[in-house]
Amino acid sequence: MCLCLGRIAAIIATVAVLSFVLVSYSPIDPVDAYMGTRILTISPEHREQIARSWGLDQPAPQRLATWASNLARGDFGRSIIFNEPVMDVIAKRFAASLWLMAAAWTMSGVIGFGLGVLAGMYPGSPLDRGIRVYALTLASTPTFWIGLLLLVVFAVGLGWAPICCAAPPGVPMDEANLLQRLHHLALPALTLSIIGVAQIAMHTREKMIEIRHSEYALFARAMGESDWGFVRHHALRGVALPAITLQFASLGELFGGSILAEQVFSYPGLGQATVEAGLRGDVPLLLGIVIFSTAFVCVGNLAADVLYWIVDPRMRITEAL
Amino acid sequence: MSGCILLFTGLVFAAQIMDTGGLATNLGLRHMPPSLGHLFGTDWLGRDMLTRTILGLYEGLKLGVLAALCSGCISLILGSVAGFHGGRVDQFISGLINVVMATPHLVLLILISFVLGGGTRGVILAVALSHWPQLARIIRAEVKQLKNATYVLLSARLGHSKLWIIRRHLLPHLVPQCMIGVMLLAPHAILHAAGLTFLGFGVSPHAPSIGMLLAESMRHISTGYWWLAVIPGASLVLMVLAFDTLGSTARALLNPKTRQE
Numbered sequence: 001m002c003l004c005l006g007r008i009a010a011i012i013a014t015v016a017v018l019s020f021v022l023v024s025y026s027p028i029d030p031v032d033a034y035m036g037t038r039i040l041t042i043s044p045e046h047r048e049q050i051a052r053s054w055g056l057d058q059p060a061p062q063r064l065a066t067w068a069s070n071l072a073r074g075d076f077g078r079s080i081i082f083n084e085p086v087m088d089v090i091a092k093r094f095a096a097s098l099w100l101m102a103a104a105w106t107m108s109g110v111i112g113f114g115l116g117v118l119a120g121m122y123p124g125s126p127l128d129r130g131i132r133v134y135a136l137t138l139a140s141t142p143t144f145w146i147g148l149l150l151l152v153v154f155a156v157g158l159g160w161a162p163i164c165c166a167a168p169p170g171v172p173m174d175e176a177n178l179l180q181r182l183h184h185l186a187l188p189a190l191t192l193s194i195i196g197v198a199q200i201a202m203h204t205r206e207k208m209i210e211i212r213h214s215e216y217a218l219f220a221r222a223m224g225e226s227d228w229g230f231v232r233h234h235a236l237r238g239v240a241l242p243a244i245t246l247q248f249a250s251l252g253e254l255f256g257g258s259i260l261a262e263q264v265f266s267y268p269g270l271g272q273a274t275v276e277a278g279l280r281g282d283v284p285l286l287l288g289i290v291i292f293s294t295a296f297v298c299v300g301n302l303a304a305d306v307l308y309w310i311v312d313p314r315m316r317i318t319e320a321l
Numbered sequence: 322m323s324g325c326i327l328l329f330t331g332l333v334f335a336a337q338i339m340d341t342g343g344l345a346t347n348l349g350l351r352h353m354p355p356s357l358g359h360l361f362g363t364d365w366l367g368r369d370m371l372t373r374t375i376l377g378l379y380e381g382l383k384l385g386v387l388a389a390l391c392s393g394c395i396s397l398i399l400g401s402v403a404g405f406h407g408g409r410v411d412q413f414i415s416g417l418i419n420v421v422m423a424t425p426h427l428v429l430l431i432l433i434s435f436v437l438g439g440g441t442r443g444v445i446l447a448v449a450l451s452h453w454p455q456l457a458r459i460i461r462a463e464v465k466q467l468k469n470a471t472y473v474l475l476s477a478r479l480g481h482s483k484l485w486i487i488r489r490h491l492l493p494h495l496v497p498q499c500m501i502g503v504m505l506l507a508p509h510a511i512l513h514a515a516g517l518t519f520l521g522f523g524v525s526p527h528a529p530s531i532g533m534l535l536a537e538s539m540r541h542i543s544t545g546y547w548w549l550a551v552i553p554g555a556s557l558v559l560m561v562l563a564f565d566t567l568g569s570t571a572r573a574l575l576n577p578k579t580r581q582e
Contacts, residue, residue, distance in 0.1 A: 011423050018420065022432065022433070023432075023435075137562060145535060156547070255427070275521065278435045278522060290432055293424065293425050
């Protein structure tokens with residue numbers, strides 16, 4: 001366990017240093033990026049003053065050292081475009097994204113697992129073929145296009161769902177009631193789950209077929225287990241483990257997908273903040289998000305390991321030996 | 322399989338001989354739904370969407386294949402160096418693989434294209450620099466296994482130099498595998514490049530690209546011009562799907578275990 005945490009800390013530290021080095025070699029001047037076209041209206045002295053107040057007059061290694069020591073104390077700096085501490089921006093935006101990601105993650109996990117079990121129970125049947133074609137097509141489909149399609153059909157065509165944002169116009173997000181929030185959440189979450197279903201369904205299907213060919217399946221059949229009885233009493237546990245691991249390991253994809261989905265639906269989450277930070281040159285926020293998202297993925301992987309250890313008794317036996 | 326190849330030759334050919342007159346602004350033809358004259362409809366400046374879609378697909382294909390090739394080279398070099406040397410070098414490269422894999426793809430793409438200041442070059446490099454770890458891992462494992470294979474050890478005992486062994490024994494194994502890896506990578510590369518352009522990074526607004534078309538269509542979606550979003554996106558899906566089929570077929574053909582089937 002300690003080993004795991006140590007490795008995660010090492011990975012995050014490396015990501016932090018590497019991305020800082022990358023950004024410091026960027027040809028984009030932070031002052032230019034911050035001022036935009038207003039750069040023409042300020043004098044060179046004024047410009048130098050801004051650079052100095054950001055510590056840009058110091059050499060890069062020294063900047064890295066200052067930044068790292070601040071990081072170690074939990075100070076990620078100040079976001080330029082939001083004019084707030086980076087950590088506050090991330091916390092606020094992540095709270096909105098978390099709703100979206102949690103909904104999509106659960107939905108895609110349950111539906112994908114169900115479809116995978118169904119397809120694996122009747123391999124070669126029209127049902128199986130349908131699920132496979134669906135999963136293969138979805139693997140080649142860009143997330144943002146699914147979002148656009150849903151917008152065209154459900155928001156514009158049928159008028160069932162709002163076209164953007166996380167709350168009705170004029171209502172701040174934290175004052176919207178639960179129903180309004182869910183209403184605005186539905187389409188982005190659906191977008192993410194439609195994409196997320198593909199991988200887990202295919203994986204579960206393969207495991208299911210594998211298990212159906214095992215000796216204990218043959219034995220259970222010989223004992224008179226029916227199709228569904230076998231799935232309920234024997235197969236589900238075996239298939240669930242790899243599915244859970246896969247679902248936790250897909251947090252990176254989920255995070256990436258939420259960036260695209262939030263952009264399509266103008267959902268004010270962390271993904272939208274990432275895009276804005278990148279486009280408008282908000283280096284502290286961008287670095288903060290890179291580190292935060294890496295930590296998010298690592299924690300997901302760690303959770304999968306821990307869960308495996310709890311659910312699968314074999315893991316504990318090998319460790320005890 | 323042959324259908325896929327036909328599709329690609331058709332696309333490349335169409336992009337070459339395309340009449341670019343459809344790209345001219347024609348305000349009399351704004352927002353025309355799909356019709357016989359304009360199969361994919363026209364956009365807010367009266368430009369023909371079929372022309373724009375084909376050019377966008379072609380550019381996306383070039384970009385994706387180029388990025389996948391770069392990525393393949395990176396994974397071939399890093400993977401074989403790690404597998405062949407072992408020890409510290411291997412530890413360092415494996416660490417790098419873990420680090421790149423721990424950051425969400427899209428975040429990494431945004432970071433790299435920000436650092437490179439956007440543009441087509443930024444998109445290609447960003448995709449190339451973020452897609453190599455998986456293939457590198459496969460190649461590393463392969464090299465490790467090959468290095469200790471009996472015939473390689475024997476060949477070394479017979480006095481052949483390292484270079485000779487790499488050229489005669491290792492490369493013939495690795496190159497086909499790497500090629501398939503690149504073919505399977507390219508669809509992802511195309512999709513991620515389109516996503517990055519959609520978000521506003523990279524390719525300039527005037528260059529044709531599907532990501533740009535779809536980003537533009539967002540502004541007109543609430544007014545009911547559905548064809549601007551639906552058709553270019555569907556063409557992109559079709560192209561990526563065709564490429565993916567091509568890659569999977571090639572993998573099945575080159576693998577002696579599945580070739581007989």
